[in-house]
Amino acid sequence: MEFIFLAAGLIMGLGAIGAAIGVGLLGSKLLESTARQPELxxxxxxxxxxxxxxxxxxxxxxxxxxxxxxxxxAA
Structure with a gap:
């Protein structure tokens, strides 16, 4: 039963880390693309x-x- 709480924590934590990395990479590419072609x-x-x-x-x-x-x- 304790492993269910561990699994839930890992699901939330790894999902948040993955999304943060994804949005960070996406934002850096946006700035890079806008710097190259400001009209876009x-x-x-x-x-x-x-x-x-x-x-x-x-x-x-x-x-x-x-x-x-x-x-x-777990209930």
Missing amino acids: GPMLQTKFFIVAGLIDAIPIIGVGIAMYLIFVV
Whole structure:
């Protein structure tokens, strides 16, 4: 039973770390692309926010699965 809590913590922690790395890389590429071609900045920024929202959905799903493990499986 203790391993369920460990698994839930790992799911949430690794999901958050992965999303942070993904958004960081995405932001650095946005700045790099905008510096190379400033006229494409607004289009790239729009695509950045769409993809950043999709990346942020992954840890939210992980939190949902972790809460399921904690409150349903461990109960």
